Amino acid sequence: MDSNTLTIVVPCFNEEEVLPETNKELGQILTKLIQEKKISAQSKILYVNDGSKDRTWEIISDYCEKYDYVTGIKFSRNYGHQNALIAGMTTANDYSDMIITIDADLQDDVNAIPEMVANYLDGFDVVYGVRNSRKTDTAFKRKTALTYYKLMGKIGVNLVPDSADYRLLSKRATSTLLQYKERNLFLRGMVPLVGYRSTKVYYARKERFAGKSKYPLKKMLNFAFDGITSFSVAPIHMIMNLGIMVVIVCLAMMIYTLVRKMMGDVITGWSSIMISIWLIGGVQLISISVIGEYVGKIFSEVKQRPRYVIEEDKFTDKTQNNE
Template sequence: MSDLFKLSIVVPCYNEEEVLPETTKELSQIVNGLIESRKISADSKIVYVDDGSKDKTWAMINNFSKEIDIVSGVKLSRNFGHQGALLAGVTSASKDSDAVITIDADLQDDVNAIPKMVDEYLNGAEVVYGVRNNRDTDTAFKRNTAEMFYKFMGFLGVHLVPDSADYRLMSQRACQVLLSYRERNLFLRGIVPLVGFKSAKVYYARKERFAGESKYPLRKMIKFAMDGITSFSIVPIKMIMGLGFFIVLVSLVLLIYSFIQKINGNVVDGWSSLMISIWALGGVQLISISVIGEYVGKIFSEVKQRPRFTIERDIYTEKTQKENKR
């Protein structure tokens, strides 16, 4: 039996028919190169996860799996979202893989960082983060908002790896610990650092998307950020309490001020100040209720204990079972 370790590269896909041929070509070159250099075993795999695509993505994955031995796939029964697809791929691949790498299909994350991740794993790291060395490909708005997000998460006490997305290597042991976290509101960038174990970083330059459209427009990015904040910290609720106490304090000061002005006979009817106060307090109340509602909504989805994903077909497991029978 080979003493080389088995590597699986998990690639979540949603309507990626335009980029999939090039992704398969580049990842196959990397995997075959690692096999030839005897860094990974010959039964290592590329595992595409079709997240309910509406185009020809699954048909292409199915064909690639028949034509290329190292390619396999997992088909989800519907769209469960990027994080759910990642977790489905890790769940399937980590059963018999010594290490799993997750990477998006759009080729923005440099595949040439994979051999460096493998080297770090061979040197003893169980979690290897792919970290961008710059954000030159981002717009100024996205660059600044990303920096603000990481700083705010740090302020809330959530320890993220800055400029690291879902491009990472995890050992089988680290994967099993990750899968033991059962929450439905997935924010893997926050969960993975909680796993622990020895970690390392590999830096790379992020590229432009090879083809197709981004699956994370501004609306989804905002939702993703909100999920990260409300899934890992109750500081926002505490901030609301602090804001409430502050408003009460301001009200007491204004009350005392009003009495003083009344005694001095300087009372002036002020419609503007009254309306501003009403609108300001109304806005604070609506924001407060919304933030609390976000937490209540997450509790609602967690207590139902619905599956985080449903696998319709698992070519990866089918291939593995056939190989084990030989």
């Protein structure tokens, strides 16, 4: 393997509409970097087909035959975006000096890749792609994103604000990241744990080139909650504090009731009783749900099932044939 070999890992789920443009833009960037001798001629684009139901794998397979720098792996079914990223990094790490992960929708500016490579050549192991603004987001999404980053910071999770899964990792940074074996993946929180020398590259995020977003509101909320419960037990502490508050309120109400009774002011309190029952019941249900979330994660971890199953691996076949 030549030095400075780059692999660009691109997770794909039903991306037939955008793949032609994605391959064109990434191919131009890769070719230019090779011509400028910034990266090895053995550098590749690795598409990870995450159980797509459309022609995504057919297109990837066609590109693998047509372009020397295009490779791909195919999952046996849909395993999720984070697992697709891990699979791509695992597959490419032995053959790569650096790995860049980027989504296929072209919202992340591919023109930031040369600057990422330049930072790697300057000695950085981790280069985060960071949005320079959120103008393309709705006011609701901007506000919730800011609130989420603040919340994660307060519970001790070190995230890079306005950075998603567009980043460069050196070989040793990737190898270290792959030592984290949890099934409940939240790479935005895991990568900062790796350490090593890091920097940021700023870019303007675009509108999606084509197709539909794979992260609607419900999925984004689930992903955000996974990030919290995968890295912190703060929600359990919050439940304990809430329970203490409820007990204090109940004690205060009990004292108030006894005082009223001693004063002879006894009124049948159907409403207050019902409100109390509903309040305590609601607190209990929320508490059980949060604790159940942690138990569910433990259940997933202890089974030690594989994160993904690769049905076809064109990357390894092509790389070995080129050696």
